[in-house]
Amino acid sequence: MGLARSRGMLAAAALAIVCALGGAGCNTYKYYNIHVTFDNAGSMPFTTASAFSVQSCVVNVSGADSSQFRLPQGRCPNMTPGGNVLDPGVFEFSTFADSGNLTFTIDAFQDVTETAACKIGHGTVTLPVSATITTAGDLKIVNTGTSCVTTGNTQGDAGLVVKG
Amino acid sequence: MPGIVVVAAAVVAASVLVSARDARADVAFRKKTLAANDTTATEASSSGGEPGGEVEGATDTDAPPPPAKTQYVPQAEDKDKPRDPSLLDQTPAEGQLAAKGKAKPKDTGPPFYQKWQFWAITGGVVIGVVGAVLGGRALWHQMQGGDIQACNPMTFTAGCYGQGR
Numbered sequence: 057m058g059l060a061r062s063r064g065m066l067a068a069a070a071l072a073i074v075c076a077l078g079g080a081g082c083n084t085y086k087y088y089n090i091h092v093t094f095d096n097a098g099s100m101p102f103t104t105a106s107a108f109s110v111q112s113c114v115v116n117v118s119g120a121d122s123s124q125f126r127l128p129q130g131r132c133p134n135m136t137p138g139g140n141v142l143d144p145g146v147f148e149f150s151t152f153a154d155s156g157n158l159t160f161t162i163d164a165f166q167d168v169t170e171t172a173a174c175k176i177g178h179g180t181v182t183l184p185v186s187a188t189i190t191t192a193g194d195l196k197i198v199n200t201g202t203s204c205v206t207t208g209n210t211q212g213d214a215g216l217v218v219k220g
Numbered sequence: 221m222p223g224i225v226v227v228a229a230a231v232v233a234a235s236v237l238v239s240a241r242d243a244r245a246d247v248a249f250r251k252k253t254l255a256a257n258d259t260t261a262t263e264a265s266s267s268g269g270e271p272g273g274e275v276e277g278a279t280d281t282d283a284p285p286p287p288a289k290t291q292y293v294p295q296a297e298d299k300d301k302p303r304d305p306s307l308l309d310q311t312p313a314e315g316q317l318a319a320k321g322k323a324k325p326k327d328t329g330p331p332f333y334q335k336w337q338f339w340a341i342t343g344g345v346v347i348g349v350v351g352a353v354l355g356g357r358a359l360w361h362q363m364q365g366g367d368i369q370a371c372n373p374m375t376f377t378a379g380c381y382g383q384g385r
Contacts, residue, residue: 085384088382131379146378147378148371149382150383150384152383
């Protein structure tokens with residue numbers, strides 16, 4: 057009994073050491089803090105009005121990890137009182153990936169059904185996966201020029217979907 | 221006349237001596253033949269040499285042959301390492317006496333659960349098992365990444381996603 061217990065403790069200690077040294081089979085969280093913004097520069101910059109026409113922002117993660125999620129309502133665009141409409145803010149993505157690259161892709165749609173015809177913005181960023189625990193990145197939503205809604209110059213026009 | 225008597229006596233004596241020598245020769249020949257035909261003879265048995273010792277006192281040619289040798293020990297047998305199973309299986313009497321002497325007397329003390337050693341071992345085992353379970357769970361949790369950092373809504377205004385969320 058004593059011998060078996062000693063062997064078990066030795067095995068656990070050895071495993072802990074291996075994990076501490078970053079051996080296979082052990083997971084370590086890596087965090088990616090991605091700052092999402094609407095690109096207000098370039099040939100087709102986002103305006104406050106065009107940003108307000110966005111109904112849904114979908115983020116796809118590919119590469120060393122895969123995931124898909126939507127930014128919360130009222131954050132993309134930023135509808136908080138006194139907030140910057142073109143700055144949805146920062147989201148955090150946690151992963152156990154330990155090598156390779158992580159590619160974050162965001163699509164901004166003018167309808168909640170997220171049809172391709174209503175995709176008004178698109179952005180992508182690729183970050184390496186390394187031993188760094190926290191990595192920061194910027195993800196800009198670039199205006200694609202596509203629009204399925206009529207956008208005006210005022211906030212009141214945002215969200216109106218006129219079809220047919 | 222006395223000379224003739226003396227000569228006659230000498231002749232008689234000589235003839236007696238010659239007759240006795242012939243008789244010994246006959247006995248020696250028969251003894252040697254008997255030894256050659258004896259199937260119980262061994263290598264250690266004498267098969268030649270001077271027969272004088274055996275025939276020294278033999279005066280009768282019908283003397284009985286020596287008794288056959290019924291008990292003998294082969295010269296190649298090693299008495300120190302017997303191969304006879306009956307000898308090998310036997311435990312020496314000294315060993316049996318020693319085994320009897322080493323037999324522990326029956327324990328007439330208190331029951332085992334009233335001994336402090338029992339409770340010491342039991343407590344150690346319980347503590348060890350509990351520690352191993354808790355340690356194993358902690359180790360497994362660390363292997364799975366440990367505790368994910370909290371999602372601060374003030375910092376991550378767009379939310380937190382991915383593993384552990």
